[in-house]
Amino acid sequence: xxxxxxxxxxxxxxxxxxxxxxxxxxxxxxxxxxxxxxxxxxxxxxxxxxxxxxxxxxxxxxxxxxxxxxxxxxxxxxxxxxxxxxxxxxxxxxxxxxxxxxxxxxxxxxxxxxxxxxxxxxxxxxxxxxxxxxxxxxxxxxxxxxxxxxxxxxxxxxxxxxxxxxxxxxxxxxxxxxxxxxxxxxxxxxxxxxxxxxxxxxxxxxxx
Amino acid sequence: xxxxxxxxxxxxxxxxxxxxxxxxxxxxxxxxxxxxxxxxxxxxxxxxxxxxxxxxxxxxxxxxxxxxxxxxxxxxxxxxxxxxxxxxxxxxxxxxxxxxxxxxxxxxxxxxxxxxxxxxxxxxxxxxxxxxxxxxxxxxxxxxxxxxxxxxxxxxxxxxxxxxxxxxxxxxxxxxxxxxxxxxxxxxxxxxxxxxxxxxxxxxxxxx
DNA sequence: ATATAGTTTAACCAGATGGTTAACAAAAAT
DNA sequence: ATTTTTGTTAACCATCTGGTTAAACTATAT
Numbered sequence: 001x002x003x004x005x006x007x008x009x010x011x012x013x014x015x016x017x018x019x020x021x022x023x024x025x026x027x028x029x030x031x032x033x034x035x036x037x038x039x040x041x042x043x044x045x046x047x048x049x050x051x052x053x054x055x056x057x058x059x060x061x062x063x064x065x066x067x068x069x070x071x072x073x074x075x076x077x078x079x080x081x082x083x084x085x086x087x088x089x090x091x092x093x094x095x096x097x098x099x100x101x102x103x104x105x106x107x108x109x110x111x112x113x114x115x116x117x118x119x120x121x122x123x124x125x126x127x128x129x130x131x132x133x134x135x136x137x138x139x140x141x142x143x144x145x146x147x148x149x150x151x152x153x154x155x156x157x158x159x160x161x162x163x164x165x166x167x168x169x170x171x172x173x174x175x176x177x178x179x180x181x182x183x184x185x186x187x188x189x190x191x192x193x194x195x196x197x198x199x200x201x202x203x204x205x206x207x208x
Numbered sequence: 209x210x211x212x213x214x215x216x217x218x219x220x221x222x223x224x225x226x227x228x229x230x231x232x233x234x235x236x237x238x239x240x241x242x243x244x245x246x247x248x249x250x251x252x253x254x255x256x257x258x259x260x261x262x263x264x265x266x267x268x269x270x271x272x273x274x275x276x277x278x279x280x281x282x283x284x285x286x287x288x289x290x291x292x293x294x295x296x297x298x299x300x301x302x303x304x305x306x307x308x309x310x311x312x313x314x315x316x317x318x319x320x321x322x323x324x325x326x327x328x329x330x331x332x333x334x335x336x337x338x339x340x341x342x343x344x345x346x347x348x349x350x351x352x353x354x355x356x357x358x359x360x361x362x363x364x365x366x367x368x369x370x371x372x373x374x375x376x377x378x379x380x381x382x383x384x385x386x387x388x389x390x391x392x393x394x395x396x397x398x399x400x401x402x403x404x405x406x407x408x409x410x411x412x413x414x415x416x
Numbered sequence: 417a418t419a420t421a422g423t424t425t426a427a428c429c430a431g432a433t434g435g436t437t438a439a440c441a442a443a444a445a446t
Numbered sequence: 447a448t449t450t451t452t453g454t455t456a457a458c459c460a461t462c463t464g465g466t467t468a469a470a471c472t473a474t475a476t
Contacts, residue, residue: 013453027323031240035434045455050435052453108323111316114382122386132387151412156388156398157405161373163380168372171379174322178330179340180364190364197365204359205413221423243464253425258465 014052016042021049021063026105029112030060064113067106071099072132079137085144088137090199093166097195100170101188107170134159150206158206165198222260224250229257229271234313237320238268272321275314279307280340287345293352296345298407301374305403308378309396315378342367358414366414373406 020042024033035056039046053059078091100107113121141155169176169191177187228250232241243264247254261267286299308315321329349363377384377399385395 029237029239029320029323031237034432036432046434047436047456048454056434108319110383111319111379114380119386122383134387153409154401154405157402157409160377160384160398160402161406161409164372164376165369167380168376169368171319172322172371172375175318175330176368178327179342190368193362194365194368197362198369201361201365201369201413205409242462244462254464255426255466256424259423262465264464 013042013044013048016044017049017052017059018063018066021059022067023105025060025063026103026109029109030056033060064109067103068110071106074099076133079132079134085140085150086199086203088140089162089202092162093198094195096166097191100167101191104170104173107167111171149208151208153206158202162198162202165201166194169194221250221252221256224252225257225260225267226271226274229267230275233268233271234311234317237317238264241268272317275311276318279314282307284341287340287342293348293358294407294411296348297370297410300370301406302403304374305399308375309399312378312381315375319379357416359416361414366410370406370410373409374402377402 017038020040021033021038024038024041028034028037033056035049036046038059039049042048049059053062074095075092078088078095081088081091083091138155138159141150141153141158144150145152145155173187176182177184182190225246229241229246232246232249236242236245241264243257244254246267247257250256257267261270282303283300286296286303289296289299291299346363346367349358349361349366352358353360353363381395384390385392390398
């Protein structure tokens with residue numbers, strides 16, 4: 001009993017559904033997404049959605065966890081690495097911008113669901129044992145401050161600043177684009193610049 | 209014919225609706241909000257919503273514009289004022305934090321709707337003649353750079369950084385609260401600190 | 417008092433939406 | 447070859463939801 005392809009379409013239906021659901025969910029949010037839209041986008045019958053993924057909630061969960069569970073561990077690894085502070089900042093910013101260039105909807109998606117049902121959502125993403133561990137990063141900042149290598153700064157605010165500057169422009173993309181008259185190309189260019197602009201901005205602020 | 213109160217309830221129904229709609233819209237977004245929820249929250253019959261505000265779209269528009277149209281001009285005034293750069297930064301950050309302490313839902317609301325239908329939404333908020341005018345602010349930065357008063361920096365990125373650091377923590381509040389184990393009091397404290405932390409962080413970064 | 421204009425409600429309606437069903441088609445197993 | 451399993455569809459259903467209607471109620475004007 002070979003487990004090769006069963007029909008012409010193979011298992012691609014499931015994949016098409018996931019891709020379609022990804023797109024619809026992330027652009028319209030959970031409440032705004034229509035199962036029919038997802039089916040149309042995937043080019044299949046609506047009933048198939050329920051065949052592969054019991055209901056809307058389940059489909060949503062699969063789609064999202066798929067993305068989140070491969071990204072957040074990366075960030076955690078950076079936080080917990082032994083890199084020098086400035087390099088760590090640079091790596092963090094670059095890793096995040098990588099992710100958001102590939103999945104421009106993700107930050108929006110995350111914020112959306114975090115607001116909808118914080119506890120349930122955050123549990124799904126990080127689970128019991130996959131919590132973000134900024135502790136080491138915060139301690140590292142504290143150590144550098146005490147060693148007199150950088151200026152006095154509250155590590156929490158530094159972390160908040162870094163995260164905010166990195167993520168927010170992607171969430172507020174339409175606003176920035178409109179208010180600063182940027183087309184998609186120009187916006188992408190700006191985000192590429194931020195790979196160095198943000199670390200430089202931070203380092204300029206805290207270095208002595 | 210005096211135009212005083214027509215009945216016991218006076219015009220409070222309309223106000224109750226607006227308050228209720230405000231709450232529901234901002235917590236659940238346009239798509240997630242139910243007219244029935246709004247009616248329940250206001251303690252009135254659903255049909256009254258349509259009596260006072262033709263339909264959901266109109267109600268939404270009124271609720272939102274009410275908030276936005278009194279806030280954005282304030283920001284514009286700061287942008288266009290003749291304050292020195294550092295003071296302007298401080299004022300901008302403080303004005304924004306004021307607004308978000310009062311209306312913690314607003315930034316989320318704005319982001320939500322901006323993503324739903326950028327053009328229509330941004331037109332409603334800023335209209336034809338109420339566009340944000342960061343130009344003067346950007347030029348001011350440019351001037352200070354050229355005068356050699358501050359370090360070389362792209363004004364656009366500086367603006368993005370400032371806005372991001374100010375707004376994002378409010379949008380991502382549940383995430384920060386969970387990941388950094390902050391209760392509501394601690395979070396509010398942190399945001400109060402940011403009134404000075406953010407300007408200091410920026411100024412430290414750009415001053416020579 | 418009675419008419420009038422404004423306010424509020426219960427009941428209802430049409431369309432959208434998530435989800436189900438039963439039948440059919442294609443592979444795989446026997 | 448035929449039976450079983452897996453994949454797919456059209457048609458359908460129950461419920462939700464935005465919106466309407468017609469009737470009742472309230473305060474004021476005449």
